[in-house]
Amino acid sequence: MSEQTSTVLPKGVTASEFNTAVEKFRALLGDDNVLVRNDQLTPYKKVMMPRDAAENAPSAAVTATTVEQVQGVVRICNEHKIPVWTISTGNNFGYGSAAPVERGQVVLDLKKMNRIISVDAELGTALVEPGVTYQQLYDYLEENDIPLMLSFSAPSAIAGPLGNTMDRGVGYTPYGEHFLMQCGMEVVLANGDVYRTGMGSVEGDNAWQVFKWGYGPTLDGMFTQANYGICTKMGFWLMPRPPVTKPFEIKFEDETDIADIVEFIRPLRLAQVIPNSVVIAGTLWEAATCDTRRVHYTTEPGATPDEILKQIQKDKDLGAWNVYACLYGTPEQVEVNFNIVKGALKQLGKGKLVTEEEAGGTQPFDYRAKLMTGVPNLQEFGLYNWRGGGGSMWFAPVSQARGSECDKQYALAKDILNKHGLDYVGEFIVGWRDMHHVIDVLYDRSNDEERKRAEACFNELLDEFEKRGYAVYRVNTQFQDRVAQSYGSTKRRLEHTLKRALDPNNILAPGKSGIDLNNDF
Amino acid sequence: MHNINRRGFLKGALYSAGGLVLGTSTLARAAEGFAVAKPTDVHLLTSDAAADASFGAGVQLGLPIYQSVTRHQAGTMELLGTMNRLLQQQRPMRLIGLVDDASAELLTATARRLGARMSWLARHSADRHQVRHSAIEGDTSQFDGASQLWAVHLGHQLAGARNSNSLNLPQSLRLEGRFVSFVIEV
Ligand SMILES: Cc1cc2nc3c(=O)[nH]c(=O)nc-3n(C[C@H](O)[C@H](O)[C@H](O)COP(=O)(O)OP(=O)(O)OC[C@H]3O[C@@H](n4cnc5c(N)ncnc54)[C@H](O)[C@@H]3O)c2cc1C
Numbered sequence: 009m010s011e012q013t014s015t016v017l018p019k020g021v022t023a024s025e026f027n028t029a030v031e032k033f034r035a036l037l038g039d040d041n042v043l044v045r046n047d048q049l050t051p052y053k054k055v056m057m058p059r060d061a062a063e064n065a066p067s068a069a070v071t072a073t074t075v076e077q078v079q080g081v082v083r084i085c086n087e088h089k090i091p092v093w094t095i096s097t098g099n100n101f102g103y104g105s106a107a108p109v110e111r112g113q114v115v116l117d118l119k120k121m122n123r124i125i126s127v128d129a130e131l132g133t134a135l136v137e138p139g140v141t142y143q144q145l146y147d148y149l150e151e152n153d154i155p156l157m158l159s160f161s162a163p164s165a166i167a168g169p170l171g172n173t174m175d176r177g178v179g180y181t182p183y184g185e186h187f188l189m190q191c192g193m194e195v196v197l198a199n200g201d202v203y204r205t206g207m208g209s210v211e212g213d214n215a216w217q218v219f220k221w222g223y224g225p226t227l228d229g230m231f232t233q234a235n236y237g238i239c240t241k242m243g244f245w246l247m248p249r250p251p252v253t254k255p256f257e258i259k260f261e262d263e264t265d266i267a268d269i270v271e272f273i274r275p276l277r278l279a280q281v282i283p284n285s286v287v288i289a290g291t292l293w294e295a296a297t298c299d300t301r302r303v304h305y306t307t308e309p310g311a312t313p314d315e316i317l318k319q320i321q322k323d324k325d326l327g328a329w330n331v332y333a334c335l336y337g338t339p340e341q342v343e344v345n346f347n348i349v350k351g352a353l354k355q356l357g358k359g360k361l362v363t364e365e366e367a368g369g370t371q372p373f374d375y376r377a378k379l380m381t382g383v384p385n386l387q388e389f390g391l392y393n394w395r396g397g398g399g400s401m402w403f404a405p406v407s408q409a410r411g412s413e414c415d416k417q418y419a420l421a422k423d424i425l426n427k428h429g430l431d432y433v434g435e436f437i438v439g440w441r442d443m444h445h446v447i448d449v450l451y452d453r454s455n456d457e458e459r460k461r462a463e464a465c466f467n468e469l470l471d472e473f474e475k476r477g478y479a480v481y482r483v484n485t486q487f488q489d490r491v492a493q494s495y496g497s498t499k500r501r502l503e504h505t506l507k508r509a510l511d512p513n514n515i516l517a518p519g520k521s522g523i524d525l526n527n528d529f
Numbered sequence: 530m531h532n533i534n535r536r537g538f539l540k541g542a543l544y545s546a547g548g549l550v551l552g553t554s555t556l557a558r559a560a561e562g563f564a565v566a567k568p569t570d571v572h573l574l575t576s577d578a579a580a581d582a583s584f585g586a587g588v589q590l591g592l593p594i595y596q597s598v599t600r601h602q603a604g605t606m607e608l609l610g611t612m613n614r615l616l617q618q619q620r621p622m623r624l625i626g627l628v629d630d631a632s633a634e635l636l637t638a639t640a641r642r643l644g645a646r647m648s649w650l651a652r653h654s655a656d657r658h659q660v661r662h663s664a665i666e667g668d669t670s671q672f673d674g675a676s677q678l679w680a681v682h683l684g685h686q687l688a689g690a691r692n693s694n695s696l697n698l699p700q701s702l703r704l705e706g707r708f709v710s711f712v713i714e715v
Contacts, residue, residue: 040644047648047714050666051641054634054650061665099638106641119642166638303706307656389605392630396707398652452707454652454663 013044016067018090018112026067029088033070036080041120043069052115055107056400056453057486058463064107064485066093069115075240079200081116082238085515086198092116093517094238096138096171099163102402102448103175104485109519116238125241126217129154133191133217135243138170143384145169156246157382159183164384170242175482176232178437178444180379182336183247184285185439192216192243193228195236198511203237217243233482234503235517236510247382250336254346255377257362258353259327263290265358266418267411269329270436270443272356274409277438281345284380286333288414289372289435291321293448294330296394296433297387298371303396311426327360330372334380394433397452399462401487403469405478407443417445417478424472425449428465429458444481470494485519492522504529569714571688572615573600574608574626574636576708580680583702584627584710587684605632612636616643616715624713625687627653627680633709640713649687649712655679655705680704687712 017026033042043049044067052066072078085092093108094116100106108115122139127148134145142160149156158164159179161172173186183189193205206222207215220226231237260269269288276282292312305316321328333349335342353359367373375387392400403421407413414436422432425447434447449469451462470490473479479494492500503523507514514525573588575581581602589598601611608628615622616639628636640647649667653660660679662669672686673679678698687710 045646046666047646048644050647050650051637054637054665098641101634106638117641166635166642386606386609386635389631389635392634396630397654398630398633398707398709452654454654454661454707 012046014046014049014065014067016065016112018067018114019110021088021090021112025088026090029084029090030068032084032087033068033081036084037070037072037077041071041073043071052106052108052117054398055105056102056398057104057484058399058401058451058453058459058466059486061107063111064104064109065111066108066115067112069117071117071120073120075194075196075202078116078118078196078238078240079202082196082198082200082515085114086513089513089515090114091515091518093520094118094138096174096239097141097166097168098171099167100171100175101163102400102484103482107485109485109488109517113517118240121240124148127152127154127156127246128217129156131218132156132246132248133243134169134246135192135217135241136168136170137241138239139168140170141166141168146382146384155249157181157183157249158246158384159186159189159382160379160384162379162388163386164379165386169244170239173242173244174232174239177482178285178439180285180287180332180376180437181247181334181382182283182285183245184437186244187229187232189245190228190242191218191220191245192241193231193239194241195231196238196240198237198513198516202240205231217245230506233521235520235523236506238516247336249382250338252335252337252339252342253381254335254342255364255373255380256333256335256346256349257367257373257376258331258333258359259362260329260331260359261327263328263418264415265329266436267415268356268358269331270409270411270414270438272352272359273331273333273438276349276352277409278441281348282333283336284334286331286438287376287435288438289330289332290432291317291324291326291328291330292394292431292433293391293435294326294372295320295324297375297390298324299390299393300324301393301396302431310429312431331359332373332376332380334377391433391448391450395431395450395452397454397458399449399451399453399459401449401462401466401484402482403447403449403466404480404482405445405473406481407445407478409438409441409443414443414445416476417473420472420476421445421447421469424468425465428461428468430462430465488520489522489524489527500527501529570620570622571596571598572611572622572624573598574611574624574628575600575602576604576608576628576632577706578602579704579706580627580708583678583680583704584684586698586702587681587686588625588688589684590681591685591688591690593689605629605635608632609635609639612639612713613643616640616645616713619715622715624711625684626713627684627708627710630707630709633711636711640711645713645715647711647713649710651710653679653683653708653710655707657705677703680708683710 091113093113098106118138121137125135127134143165159181205228207213437444452458483491518524650665673682
């Protein structure tokens with residue numbers, strides 16, 4: 009077993025050059041913060057994508073604790089042309105985990121920069137460092153009796169607001185579109201400058217966390233899903249915790265119900281009767297999150313037959329589609345809105361309404377209710393045991409919030425997945441006017457044949473969706489360059505022009521979202 | 530589940546149960562073959578009873594006679610809590626595990642967060658027809674991976690014993706399913 013030092017090097021960097029850089033990292037950060045041994049790097053190598061893990065193996069990982077140290081890391085990287093891949097809490101499962109986009113990049117792990125710099129209970133704002141987790145913030149709010157509510161991704165307890173927002177992730181409360189709720193960023197640029205967005209550059213200003221736009225060009229979005237800077241602080245808005253929250257579920261019997269469900273939800277969502285990011289989850293998603301394993305039903309390889317899906321639906325008392333929504337406000341507000349929802353459902357003429365009282369603390373209702381009311385949990389990791397084998401890629405195309413669109417996307421995705429012997433394990437997350445259609449492509453990574461199938465499947469999903477004018481909003485690092493192509497060459501040329509201007513040595517996460525000066529642009 | 534077994538106790542129990550017979554030459558070889566002879570606490574983490582039985586048997590047989598093992602067989606959240614608690618004690622210990630995929634993701638993330646050294650990480654998939662292994666860190670060719678008793682052999686090796694080929698083991702210790710094995714040292 010491995011006490012040896014990693015032999016992986018950054019692309020185009022000699023061993024002696026790399027060793028010099030490592031010595032400088034040690035002088036800057038201290039020995040404990042420079043990880044080069046194989047057994048220290050193992051967790052940074054565990055990926056869920058189909059390609060060989062060696063392609064994403066880092067050469068080293070370093071941890072910084074101050075902005076000055078981050079500037080120092082950037083300086084050393086420039087001096088030795090070392091590419092650096094930044095993570096905050098580093099739990100980007102299904103999108104690349106904690107591994108870099110390209111073999112040999114040094115991971116800059118900001119987990120130790122974990123100060124909650126401020127929380128303003130009256131204005132409902134927070135300013136945090138990269139390593140702060142949602143759980144840490146939740147505990148802080150509880151301990152200090154601050155009546156604010158968090159919105160987070162499902163791996164809430166271990167993920168964090170800064171990293172999740174930098175990758176434009178989503179949550180399940182009315183503040184579920186996280187980048188929309190971000191307000192103010194501090195970024196270390198490739199030249200070492202520390203840049204603050206919005207009002208943050210004004211001497212003596214105190215409006216950094218309340219007014220997004222500042223003056224002149226507003227650049228926050230440019231740093232997300234990008235490689236133009238390293239974010240060292242982020243502000244965002246928190247929702248006042250309402251006196252009443254009322255999570256509920258509506259179960260629909262048939263997979264063909266999806267179009268009607270979306271038509272039923274959209275007007276309620278647009279009018280803010282239902283204000284949160286509603287989820288419409290398929291049977292397998294819900295079953296897997298409460299410990300249903302494929303092997304309990306079949307050991308045959310390939311896609312799980314529809315009869316078995318129906319059997320699971322019945323055994324676990326699930327819908328073919330399971331809608332989760334929540335109402336927030338005073339008792340009177342919630343009552344009015346709940347009556348509107350019930351009225352609309354009656355008009356629809358199908359769907360079984362389940363309240364929190366009726367669900368009685370059972371899964372999956374319980375964890376869904378927690379996600380919609382800002383209580384961290386990790387229940388959704390059950391997805392990884394459905395098939396087992398450690399392979400997972402999120403296929404996340406965006407669509408209009410229109411029944412016909414969702415119907416089309418669902419049928420197409422299921423067809424392609426089944427053709428490759430894989431299952432549709434998916435949900436729709438209802439945005440304001442869009443849907444994030446999120447499908448977990450689960451496969452056995454220890455089986456080379458299945459790995460190849462999953463890769464072919466993902467390529468076909470991208471290709472076939474693209475032919476119909478759909479593209480994903482986010483993707484794992486193996487496919488980032490491929491997806492960048494879907495968005496066209498004009499956008500890519502502009503992105504590379506910016507990269508050349510801001511990071512001429514191409515040191516910041518080259519390859520992120522397909523932006524890399526080694527590309528031919 | 531949480532209990533402490535002394536190897537001597539286990540050996541007695543195994544012999545008296547008559548189920549598991551360990552060849553003396555192998556025992557001798559295992560006893561002299563500890564890769565790590567440091568007196569550290571050893572914790573065994575498994576996510577189900579079958580893994581605990583087969584992998585756990587291998588680990589116990591592979592450890593020095595004086596070495597105690599604390600066994601933790603539990604669901605994902607409990608294992609995560611255990612690992613957090615153990616790693617924060619900041620004293621030398623070894624965690625050896627065979628867990629399901631959900632637990633593995635969370636335990637690996639915890640190891641990274643707490644800066645623990647992970648000297649072994651591998652995936653295993655076994656059914657009636659075949660057994661497959663793929664290492665993220667480590668070399669899976671070093672144990673008898675083709676056998677239906679792969680989990681015992683794996684546990685034996687990860688505990689530090691050199692060679693488990695001549696272990697004479699009952700078929701009841703076969704293990705099917707998809708698992709991730711790991712060794713964490715602090
Ligand atoms: C079961 C399950 C359910 C999930 N559900 C959701 C969900 O509901 N919503 C969702 O959004 N995701 C979901 N995910 C995916 C993912 O785990 C989350 O998005 C998670 O929040 C991302 O990890 P993180 O917060 O630790 O961010 P990190 O991993 O720290 O960061 C994410 C990415 O942002 C960039 N980045 C991070 N920090 C910086 C920085 N300081 N400067 C510049 N760039 C940076 C990097 O490219 C990094 O890879 C789910 C995953 C699983 C396993």
